[in-house]
Amino acid sequence: MTRSRSHALWLLAATLLCAAPVLAQAPASAPRPAAPQALSDVLKVPRPPGGEWLGLYLMDKKVGYFFTDVSLVPGRKDQLRAVTELVFKATVGTKLSERVHREERVYEAKPGGRLLSFVVDQRGDGGTQRLEATNTPSGLKVVRKRPGQPNEVLTVAASAEKTEDADQARVAIYRKAAVEGTITDGTDLEGYKVTTTTEPAEERMVRGVKVRLSRAQTISEKEKVPVTAYFTEDGEMVEVDFGQTMKARAETETVAKRLDVVEVFGLTRIVLPKKLPIEARAVPGRAVLVMTGLPEKFQQDSYRQKYVKLPDGRVEVTLLSDFPKTSNLKQLPVTDPEGGENLKATLIVESDNAEIRNLAKTLVGSQKDAYTAAKKIVAWVAKNLAKDYGASADRASDVLRQRKGDCTEHSLLAVALLRAAGIPARRIDGVVYMVNEDGVPAFYWHEWIEAYVGEWTQMDPTFDQPVADATHFGVGQEGNAEITPLIGQLKVVEVRDKPSTAMKP
Template sequence: MRLPRRHALLPLSAALLSLALVQCKQQHNAPEAPRPQAQQQAQQAPAAVSDVLKARRPQGGEYMGLYLVDKKVGYVFTDLAPIPGRADRVRSIQELHFKANVGTRVSERVHREERIYEAGPRGRLVAFTIEQRGDGGTQTLVGTASPTGVSVVRKRPGLADETVNLPPTTEVVEDADQVRVAILRQANVDGSMLDGTDLGTYKLSTTVRPTEERLVSGVKVKVGKAVSVSEKEKVPVTAYVAEDGRTLELEYGQTMKARAEPEEVAKRLDTVEVFGLTRVVLPRALPPEAHTIPGKVTLVMKDLPEKFQRDTYRQKYQPRPDGSVQVTLSAKAPEPKSLKPRPLADPEGGKNLETSIIIESDNPRIREQAEQLVGGEKDAYTAAKKIVTWVATTLQKDYGASADRATDVLRQRKGDCTEHSLLTVSLLRAVGIPARRVDGVIYMVNQDGVPALYWHEWVEAFVGEWTQMDPTFNQVVADATHFGVGLEGNAEITPLIGQLKVVEVK
């Protein structure tokens, strides 16, 4: 199994990619070089040219090495410049390359985005090409944007092209590099970004911070500082930009960083085993009652930020004087008196019944499979159990055969925890059961015999009350070995990776 998909700098998920790209596309870095004449001219550009072209940046793009807990797992290349021969158009390029060992397999992922904008102030996004290769599948998305909507053609090897029509996006050229625009203006920047994985448009904001002094090659230099936050990822990304326009470093919390490096250095990656690097080692094994239904276990944790300490029907938090927190995890089947027939209204306003380019719950193949599994069963919980059991017993457990769309999972019928959860949520929504994915950690003892919590993904369904279910391990009630910290692959949990500690098991 692997980390949830939006944890940007890890391999183990495609939208792990999206954080690195959405945030890195606003900042860049490379070896120090003299400022080219073209950049000097850009500084003197007329008012009709966007500030994104007036900001200094290295000519020819920048490379950054990506580090997880000080181990190099990939690199990013970014560039932004006028299109040769087209003074009215700007091209933004972002590439993410990831490679790491996951168990006995090697996970590799390449995600490349090219976006074309109008060059004037608040020039709109007019076209884009998104290429994905390796873990998660191979596909190309070719998009055309207009004030009335976005049309995307999806191309995959051996399959017919598909066209998806989406609402218009509010993304403009300044959003391609909010950090440099904010530092140039010395003012905060608010905008939006069309996400490279689910093609939704999300708010994006960058806040300017006071200039700092940092050591660069042993010399103190003044650097601009700005913090960007995406409505989708919710992870503050801090950028440090030199006066000549080079991005020196990006910080994704304490455990993930991107550092400016020459191309040949950026492309030299460490051999990293992600399971061992990111797991949370326990002081002892969990007791048997953690595995039963009903069941319970209590853990004492350190370095769990307060924003994650929200009581739920499964998890209760009790802060301790030393800064640690006692977490009680419990699991039980939903109360029979609370169960309701399907279709159900979503208690959160409908978002847990929505379809998307990833969930695809309105796809005819998904609907047909869901109805075949559920048949005439009206009780929502009974129907949900049928879907979870079918996914658990039908999908082959296979890391490296991953997919980013529910229909691809249905077709391939194999994958790890993210594929199991994605297809389950899609099938549940298709038969009128509100559902969402849950990201967190689960207890396991691997071949080395060390009891630990490993990053995992499972699902939560509303059947009259919320209940968590794990289609990877065929649990119609997820037991108390599951500790949830986020929803829907949200990269907000990224700073916990490599930092969360369990100091006591009760």
């Protein structure tokens, strides 16, 4: 059984708080202004004093909460701080998954003021670490601290984040205009474009009273999920919608921290009307499904998935699996057909880590055929990582050290090893077919990989599949929260024996 996309949900919830990331002291050398300065619009907008608490609901079940606040740094009028704390807690299989993510950021308080520093604290599922960052025009210096590990010092490109990015939603409503900026992500340290636009106000009942609510929609180029926040005239954030699946609602601190007991496997699975045919597990193999709730942007034909539109919003999906063609196979190292992104070493996919590079070299040995080398790596990951759904890690080197995890850890380490061996690779998010103890045929949220060995081929290191069989339906890449709104909306209404004759070749 594989873990539900709790990490994607956590990423998505954190996206809202590009409207509120935050506290670290600015660098000691930061000069104080000689005279009072103009304040950014982010400090002019109304908001509740002391911060706000919101409960986080997945399909109407309480799975977490967050706190957010933006204010001047105590004792200083030239610096602004933004604070975000997010807690996610649910049962995953038989294990309790709990994740805490807290960010404190400091900006210049003037209009267009730059990000000065930030601290990110993470605990629980995914690992425990602290990132302390100082931003200067020449670069973002980050000290990474982990229990029992030596500190790491990283220097990446300087952050372009501005003080208005600390709360784009309220600033957009205040200005009655779109706000565009950059947020430096607190997990991968990459900068992502974030844009907020205003939408027509609407009336709603809030605590038994009809009130007029302003609306702002924020979208990040990372998650690509529109996040809509609703505010009263006094600046209180009463609700945030992450699509139809997940919402945040304003609550008191006591109520916000009162969580439901949620088992995410059962809550988020997609039940099928009947079992898939045996040929779905064969290679070559095939499965044919009729789905609803699948937006058109996900209906892109590929070598593994074909789509035919049907009446009433339904779509026929044919899932295919086959071995890569021998005539297409390449020798190591393989050039990335997408310009190098799938060979890139990142803070998460640490393919430049010495231990990962050495292991990749050992596993591949003298093998030159890329597909054979990829199979060796996938098989090693499948055999040497314990299947543990309560021991997640967010970086490949941590996965290698702990040697356990769920589908996300298997995929992350496999991709890092493949890239280290000179094979372009990426993670694939979607669902996989299983029949669990209750006998109900269903799709469960899952992650596997895709490697370029002369052509793209999908492989599953969790289930030790050198070709991911036709029980896998992919909808996204690289742990991206873009797929999160599908949870609870995607349905399988029919399992067919063969595809429509209208299917494209």
